[in-house]
Amino acid sequence: MLPESPSAQVELTRDRDIAVIRINRPEKRNALTLAMLSQLRELLLQAVEADARAVILTGTADLFSAGFDLNELASGKATKLIDEEIAATALAIQSAKIPVIAAIEGACVGAAVELALACDVRIASEKTFFQVPAVRLGIVYRPEAIAMMVRLVGRETVMRLMVLAERIGGVDLTTAGLVSRTVEPGTTLEGALALADANSGSAPLAVAATKSLVTESSSEHSDLAKFDHLPLDIPEY
Numbered sequence: 519m520l521p522e523s524p525s526a527q528v529e530l531t532r533d534r535d536i537a538v539i540r541i542n543r544p545e546k547r548n549a550l551t552l553a554m555l556s557q558l559r560e561l562l563l564q565a566v567e568a569d570a571r572a573v574i575l576t577g578t579a580d581l582f583s584a585g586f587d588l589n590e591l592a593s594g595k596a597t598k599l600i601d602e603e604i605a606a607t608a609l610a611i612q613s614a615k616i617p618v619i620a621a622i623e624g625a626c627v628g629a630a631v632e633l634a635l636a637c638d639v640r641i642a643s644e645k646t647f648f649q650v651p652a653v654r655l656g657i658v659y660r661p662e663a664i665a666m667m668v669r670l671v672g673r674e675t676v677m678r679l680m681v682l683a684e685r686i687g688g689v690d691l692t693t694a695g696l697v698s699r700t701v702e703p704g705t706t707l708e709g710a711l712a713l714a715d716a717n718s719g720s721a722p723l724a725v726a727a728t729k730s731l732v733t734e735s736s737s738e739h740s741d742l743a744k745f746d747h748l749p750l751d752i753p754e755y
Contacts, residue, residue, distance in 0.1 A: 528554050530561040536714045537565035537573045538707070541630075547584035548577045550629055555603045558633075559610045566614055569722075572714035573614065575637055576621040576707055582646070585628025588655075601660050604629045608636035608663070612733055615726035619713055621706035622646050622697070631679070632663050635670055638729065640697040641709045647687030648696050650679045671695040 527543045539561050541548045558575075565573050577583055586600060611618050611633065620637040626648050634640055634648075652659045659680060667676045675694045678684040691697045701709045717725065 526557065527551075528557040528561060530564060532570070533711055535569070535571045536711060537561075537568075537570040539565070539573060539575050541575075541577045541583050544578045544581065546587065547625070548581050548630075549584045549587035549589075551587050551590050552600065552603050555607045559607055562610055562614060562618075566616060570616060571722075572617045572619060572717060574619050574621050574707065574710045574714065575611070575633070576710070577623060579623065579704070580645075581624040582620075582622045582626040582634070583630035584625055585630050604632060605660065605662065608632050608666075611636040615729065616722075617714065617717060617725070617729065619710045621710040623703065623706050625649070628652065632667075635667060635696070639710075639713065641706045641713070642691050642697040642700050643703040643706050644688055644700050645703045646691060646697070646700070646706075647685050648679065648691065649683065649685040651683045653681065654683050 527541070529540050529542050531538045531540065539558060541550070541554070541558075543549060543554070562573060586604070591597070591600065617639065618637045620634045620640040622634060622640060622642045624643065624646060626634050626642075626646060628650055631648050631650050650659070664676065664680060667679070672695060675686075675696065678686060678694070686694055686696060689700060692700055699709070
């Protein structure tokens with residue numbers, strides 16, 4: 519049985535065998551803290567261990583996340599620790615053996631952009647925008663994250679996001695390669711659930727191996743030889 523963790527800043531619910539992890543801190547514009555990043559990783563692990571078929575990462579009704587909580591940053595928390603926690607969370611999303619789909623309404627800012635880009639597929643609202651204002655705050659973003667973004671969406675888009683701190687929204691999100699599709703406001707979760715449902719007849723081992731292969735192929739130092747002898751996983755009909 520897939521567990522649930524309601525009434526938390528990051529909560530896990532379910533829709534049949536699809537896990538929905540929701541960033542739920544609307545009073546702080548869903549700003550992320552170290553504790554929330556740790557909780558997100560734990561809930562992702564719970565979903566995988568409970569044999570969820572897919573995970574949807576989303577925010578509240580009109581907001582994905584305003585990024586990392588600057589109050590926590592100003593409180594003296596080490597920047598290196600924050601970077602490590604964001605990196606660990608992005609890696610957990612990328613490494614999950616099941617598809618992780620981001621359903622993004624409204625603002626997706628700062629560290630939330632990195633988490634969204636770590637997902638396998640991103641569905642955004644026509645009112646969604648991405649922005650990383652790190653340079654305006656005098657922050658140089660983590661090199662590994664920049665490299666990942668360049669591989670994923672290309673140099674020009676990363677220049678727009680990271681160097682110019684441009685707010686990229688609407689249809690421009692798809693042309694810039696930041697999201698897979700845009701939908702009407704309020705329907706991103708519905709769209710993500712429909713996409714996850716399309717995977718309902720797939721064999722779990724084949725899904726996990728193929729996701730790993732795609733991820734490895736897009737890494738800087740890929741080793742495809744380890745995929746030469748994968749076990750067959752033929753579903754029963």
